[in-house]
Amino acid sequence: xxxxxxxxxxxxxxxxxxxxxxxxxxxxxxxxxxxxxxxxxxxxxxxxxxxxxxxxxxxxxxxxxxxxxxxxxxxxxxxxxxxxxxxxxxxxxxxxxxxxxxxxxxxxxxxxxxxxxxxxxxxxxxxxxxxxxxxxxxxxxxxxxxxxxxxxxxxxxxxxxxxxxxxxxxxxxxxxxxxxxxxxxxxxxxxxxxxxxxxxxxxxxxxxxxxxxxxxxxxxxxxxxxxxxxxxxxxxxxxxxxxxxxxxxxxxxxxxxxxxxxxxxxxxxxxxxxxxxxxxxxxxxxxxxxxxxxxxxxxxxxxxxxxxxxxxxxxxxxxxxxxxxxxxxxxxxxxxxxxxxxxxxxxxxxxxxxxxxxxxxxxxxxxxxxxxxxxxxxxxxxxxxxxxxxxxxxxxxxxxxxxxxxxxxxxxxxxxxxxxxxxxxxxxxxxxxxxxxxxxxxxxxxxxxxxxxxxxxxxxxxxxxxxxxxxxxxxxxxxxxxxxxxxxxxxxxxxxxxxxxxxxxxxxxxxxxxxxxxxxxxxxxxxxxxxxxxxxxxxxxxxxxxxxxxxxxxxxxxxxxxxxxxxxxxxxxxxxxxxxxxxxxxxxxxxxxxxxxxxxxxxxxxxxxxxxxxxxxxxxxxxxxxxxxxxxxxxxxxxxxxxxxxxxxxxxxxxxxxxxxxxxxxxxxxxxxxxxxxxxxxxxxxxxxxxxxxxxxxxxxxxxxxxxxxxxxxxxxxxxxxxxxxxxxxxxxxxxxxxxxxxxxxx
Numbered sequence: 239x240x241x242x243x244x245x246x247x248x249x250x251x252x253x254x255x256x257x258x259x260x261x262x263x264x265x266x267x268x269x270x271x272x273x274x275x276x277x278x279x280x281x282x283x284x285x286x287x288x289x290x291x292x293x294x295x296x297x298x299x300x301x302x303x304x305x306x307x308x309x310x311x312x313x314x315x316x317x318x319x320x321x322x323x324x325x326x327x328x329x330x331x332x333x334x335x336x337x338x339x340x341x342x343x344x345x346x347x348x349x350x351x352x353x354x355x356x357x358x359x360x361x362x363x364x365x366x367x368x369x370x371x372x373x374x375x376x377x378x379x380x381x382x383x384x385x386x387x388x389x390x391x392x393x394x395x396x397x398x399x400x401x402x403x404x405x406x407x408x409x410x411x412x413x414x415x416x417x418x419x420x421x422x423x424x425x426x427x428x429x430x431x432x433x434x435x436x437x438x439x440x441x442x443x444x445x446x447x448x449x450x451x452x453x454x455x456x457x458x459x460x461x462x463x464x465x466x467x468x469x470x471x472x473x474x475x476x477x478x479x480x481x482x483x484x485x486x487x488x489x490x491x492x493x494x495x496x497x498x499x500x501x502x503x504x505x506x507x508x509x510x511x512x513x514x515x516x517x518x519x520x521x522x523x524x525x526x527x528x529x530x531x532x533x534x535x536x537x538x539x540x541x542x543x544x545x546x547x548x549x550x551x552x553x554x555x556x557x558x559x560x561x562x563x564x565x566x567x568x569x570x571x572x573x574x575x576x577x578x579x580x581x582x583x584x585x586x587x588x589x590x591x592x593x594x595x596x597x598x599x600x601x602x603x604x605x606x607x608x609x610x611x612x613x614x615x616x617x618x619x620x621x622x623x624x625x626x627x628x629x630x631x632x633x634x635x636x637x638x639x640x641x642x643x644x645x646x647x648x649x650x651x652x653x654x655x656x657x658x659x660x661x662x663x664x665x666x667x668x669x670x671x672x673x674x675x676x677x678x679x680x681x682x683x684x685x686x687x688x689x690x691x692x693x694x695x696x697x698x699x700x701x702x703x704x705x706x707x708x709x710x711x712x713x714x715x716x717x718x719x720x721x722x723x724x725x726x727x728x729x730x731x732x733x734x735x736x737x738x739x740x741x742x743x744x745x746x747x748x749x750x751x752x753x754x755x756x757x758x759x760x761x762x763x764x765x766x767x768x769x770x771x772x773x774x775x776x777x778x779x780x781x782x783x784x785x786x787x788x789x790x791x792x793x794x795x796x797x798x799x800x801x802x803x804x805x806x807x808x809x810x811x812x813x814x815x816x817x818x819x820x821x822x823x824x825x826x827x828x829x830x831x832x833x834x835x836x837x838x839x840x841x842x843x844x845x846x847x848x849x850x851x852x853x854x855x856x857x858x859x860x861x862x863x864x865x866x867x868x869x870x871x872x873x874x875x876x877x878x879x880x881x882x883x884x885x886x887x888x889x890x891x892x893x894x895x896x897x898x899x900x901x902x903x904x905x906x907x908x909x910x911x912x913x914x915x916x917x918x919x920x921x922x923x924x925x926x927x928x929x930x931x932x933x934x935x936x937x938x939x940x941x942x943x944x945x946x947x948x949x950x951x952x953x954x955x956x957x958x959x960x961x962x963x964x965x966x967x968x969x970x971x972x973x974x975x976x977x978x979x980x981x982x983x984x985x
Contacts, residue, residue: 253326254315264338265327278327278338359455362404366448369401373441394437401444402428423593423637430630431958435618439958443634446966476508477501479552490559497555501546509542509562511553518549596636603952604629628954635947635961640968644936647976652929655980660912661922668908671891672926675874677864678818678919679885682829682839684878685895685916686811691722691788691803693729698799699780707799710792713738714751714762722790725803750790758795765791784838810917812843817920819844824871826864828857828885854884861888876911876919893919929979936972943968 253266265278317326376393383389405421413422424447431440478486479498490508493499498514501507507520519531522544531547534540540553542562607613607625614624649666656663663669683689696704696711712730715723716737740753740760750763761767768791769778783789783802790801818825826847829836836850849860864873875882875889886892886907894907895914911918947964950956956964 257315257326257328264330265325267325267340269324274342276340276342278340359452362448362452362455365400365403366445366452369397369441369445369448372397372400373438373445376441377438391437394432394441397441398428398432398444401441401448404448405444423596423633426597427630427634430626433616436627436958439962442959443962443966446962446970447639449966449970473506473508493555493559495555495558498552499555500550500552501540502550503546503548505546507540507542507544507546507553509555509559510557511540511555513538513540514552514554516549516551518551519547521545521547592638592641596633596638599636600629600633603632623954623957627958628951631956631958631961632948632951634958634965635951635956636944637965638940638944639965640940640943640972641937643969644940644972644976645933647973648929648932648936648979651976651979652925656922656925659921660915660918661925662910662912663922664908664910668891669926669929671872672874672893672909672923673930675823675872675891675923677824677826677871677873679826679828679861679864679873679875679889680845681877681882681885682827682831682836683805684914685876686827686839686843686845687805687807688914689878690806691725692806693725693801694787694804695802696799697802698797703797703799706794706797707792707801708733708735709738710755710760710794710797710799711762711790711801713740713755714743714753714760714792716740717743718745718751722788722803726790726801756795759793760795761793762790765789767791768793784834807839807842808916810915814916814920815844819846821923826860828852828860828875830854830857854882857882857885858888861885865890874909876916893922925979932975932979936975939968939971939975 262279263277267276316329372393376390380390409422428440428443475487476490477500478488479500513534513536518534520534522532604625607628608615616624616626618624652669653663696707698704698707711726712735715726738755740755743753745751752761788803792799825845827840827845828849830852833850836848840848872890874891875885876893878895892907893909895911
C-alpha cells in the first residue's frame with residue numbers, strides 16, 4: 239500500500255501520452271484535490287487546441303487516481319511534488335525549466351452521458367419483439383401454408399434481420415478494428431443455420447440473443463438513471479443577492495465564494511453553503527438517501543441539488559458549483575461505473591481469447607466429424623445431423639455470452655443500489671474487497687459518536703447556584719462559534735434560559751472568554767485559568783471530571799461552577815456493532831482520546847478491542863499490524879475522512895463517514911457512507927456479500943451450462959434449437975439474477 243501522501247496510480251501513462259502527442263508542452267502540473275491543472279511551454283501557444291485534448295486526458299487521470307494502482311514513470315519523464323500538486327514533465331536541466339511558461343487551465347468537469355429520450359434497451363426490446371413475432375409467423379406459415387414456402391422464409395428472413403440488426407452493427411465496428419467477438423459468433427451461427435435450412439433455429443437464436451441484449455441494456459440503464467437523477471436536481475440558474483440588496487438571476491457557474499444566494503420554497507440549492515437567514519427544511523433524499531426532511535436554520539449547511547421545502551432561505555456560497563458535494567458524488571459514481579473489479583478484468587481477458595478458441599474449436603470439430611467420423615459435411619438427414627450442423631451447435635453452446643455478463647451486470651447493479659440508498663462505492667474492486675473483511679477498525683469521535691458535544695449537567699461550588707452557572711455560561715458563550723459554545727447555547731435555548739447582557743466582552747486566546755455584568759467580572763474557560771489565578775490553591779482541590787466528559791469552568795460574583803459536556807454516542811452505533819459481532823467480524827476502536835474515555839464508550843457500545851491515545855502514525859501502524867496478523871486479516875477502516883485519512887489509505891477497504899462535507903473522505907475512501915449514517919455500513923457490507931454471492935452463482939450457471947452442453951453436443955445429442963435455448967437462456971438468467979441486487983432489500 240502506498241503512503242497517503244504519494245501518488246498511487248498509473249495516471250502517469252495518460253499524461254506521458256499527452257506530452258508525447260504535444261511536443262510544445264514541456265510539463266503538466268495537476269492537483270486533483272483542488273481541481274487545478276496547468277501546462278508549461280517554452281513559447282506562446284494557442285491553448286484552444288490543447289484544451290480539449292487535455293480535458294480528455296484529465297478525465298482519464300481522475301478515473302485512474304481513483305483506481306489507486308501502482309505508480310509507473312516511463313523513461314525520459316520525471317515526477318515531483320509541489321505542495322499538494324504533482325508535476326510530470328520531460329527530463330531536463332534546471333536551467334531549461336526556468337524558461338518554462340506556466341499556463342493555468344480549467345479543470346474539466348465530468349458530466350454524465352445524457353440518456354436519449356428513448357433508451358437503447360427499448361429499441362432492442364422492440365427489435366426482439368418483431369424478431370420473435372416474425373419467427374412465430376414463419377412457423378405458422380410453414381404449418382398452414384406448406385405450398386407457399388417463400389411465405390415462411392419471408393417471415394423468417396424478417397426475423398433474422400430485426401434480431402441481428404444490432405449485432406451486425408456492433409460486429410462491423412469491431413471487424414474494422416480487427417476484433418472478433420460474441421456478436422460475430424451469433425451472426426455466423428445464424429447464417430450457417432440458414433444455409434443448412436434450419437431457418438427456425440436461426441431466428442430463435444437471434445431472438446434470444448437480442449432479448450438478452452435488451453435485458454443487459456436495461457440493467458445498465460437502471461444504473462445510469464441514478465446519475466441522471468442527481469444531475470436533474472442541479473439547478474441551472476441561481477438568485478444572487480447583490481450588495482445593495484437587489485436580486486439578480488445568474489447562471490450557476492457564475493457563482494463565487496462568499497456571495498449571498500436566495501432560494502425560495504420548492505427551489506433547489508445551486509451549490510453548497512451556510513444559511514444566513516430564514517427557516518425551512520430541505521429534502522436531501524436524492525443526495526444522501528435520507529427520507530426525512532432536514533431542518534435548516536441560520537448557521538446550518540445546505541447542499542447542492544437538495545430541495546428547499548417551505549421557507550425562503552438566504553445562504554452564503556461555501557463551495558464553487560464545480561466543487562460542490564453534488565458534483566463530487568456524480569464524479570464518484572461515474573468513475574465507479576468505469577472502474578472494473580479484479581474478477582471482471584479477468585473475464586474480459588478470458589472472454590476475448592475464449593471467443594477465438596470457440597471459433598477454432600468448432601472449425602476443428604467440423605473436420606473431425608466430417609473426415610474422422612464420415613458424417614455428411616452439410617446435408618442433414620432424418621437419421622444423421624451434418625458435421626456443419628453440429629459445429630454450429632457447438633459454437634452456440636460454447637459461446638461465453640453469459641460468462642462475460644456474469645460479473646459486470648452484478649457490479650453495476652450493486653453500485654446503482656448503493657447510490658440510491660446512501661452508499662457510494664469507488665468501483666467494483668471495493669465491492670469485492672468489502673465482502674471479504676473480517677476486522678472493522680473504527681474511529682471514535684465522529685464515527686461511533688456524533689462529534690457534537692452536548693451539555694449533560696451544571697455544577698456549582700458550593701451547590702445550589704446551578705441556575706446562575708447556566709445563565710453566566712450562556713451569556714459568555716452567546717457570541718462564540720466554538721463547538722463548546724454551540725453546545726452551551728443550544729442547551730440554554732432549549733431550557734429557556736434568559737440572556738444576561740454582558741459588557742466588556744473579550745476573548746482569551748486558547749483559554750476562554752471574560753466579560754462584566756452588573757459591575758462584576760465574569761470568566762469562562764478551561765481549568766488552567768483557575769489554576770493560574772488567585773484561586774490556584776483552592777482550584778487544585780476541585781473534583782476532576784469523569785474521563786468521558788469535557789468541562790468548562792464559570793467564575794462569577796461570589797460563585798464558581800462548571801458545565802459538563804459529553805460527545806454524544808450515535809444512537810445506531812450499538813446495534814451496528816452487535817450486528818457486526820453476529821456476522822463474526824472483530825471490531826477495534828482506534829482513537830486519539832484518553833484510554834478511560836475510549837474504554838467507557840467501548841464498554842457501552844460493545845467494541846471488542848480498544849486502542850487509545852494514538853497519533854495518526856500509530857493508527858496506521860495499528861492497521862498494518864491487524865492486517866499482518868497472525869493470522870493475516872482483511873481490515874476495513876471506518877473514519878471521518880479527515881484526521882483518519884492515512885488509516886483509510888492503509889486499510890484493505892477505507893470507509894468514510896460524512897461525504898457531504900469531507901474532501902479527504904472522497905479522496906481516500908473506497909466506500910462513502912452518506913449522511914453520516916453508520917448503519918449504512920451494514921447495508922454496504924451485506925450488499926457486497928450478496929453481490930459476491932450472485933457473481934459466484936452467475937459464474938456457476940454460465941460455466942455449468944457451457945460444460946454440460948459442450949459434452950452433450952460432442953456426442954451429437956443436442957439439436958441446434960435446444961443449444962440455442964440453453965445458451966441464451968443462461969444469459970437471460972444471469973441478467974435477471976444480477977437485477978435482484980437492484981430491486982432486492984440489501985440492508
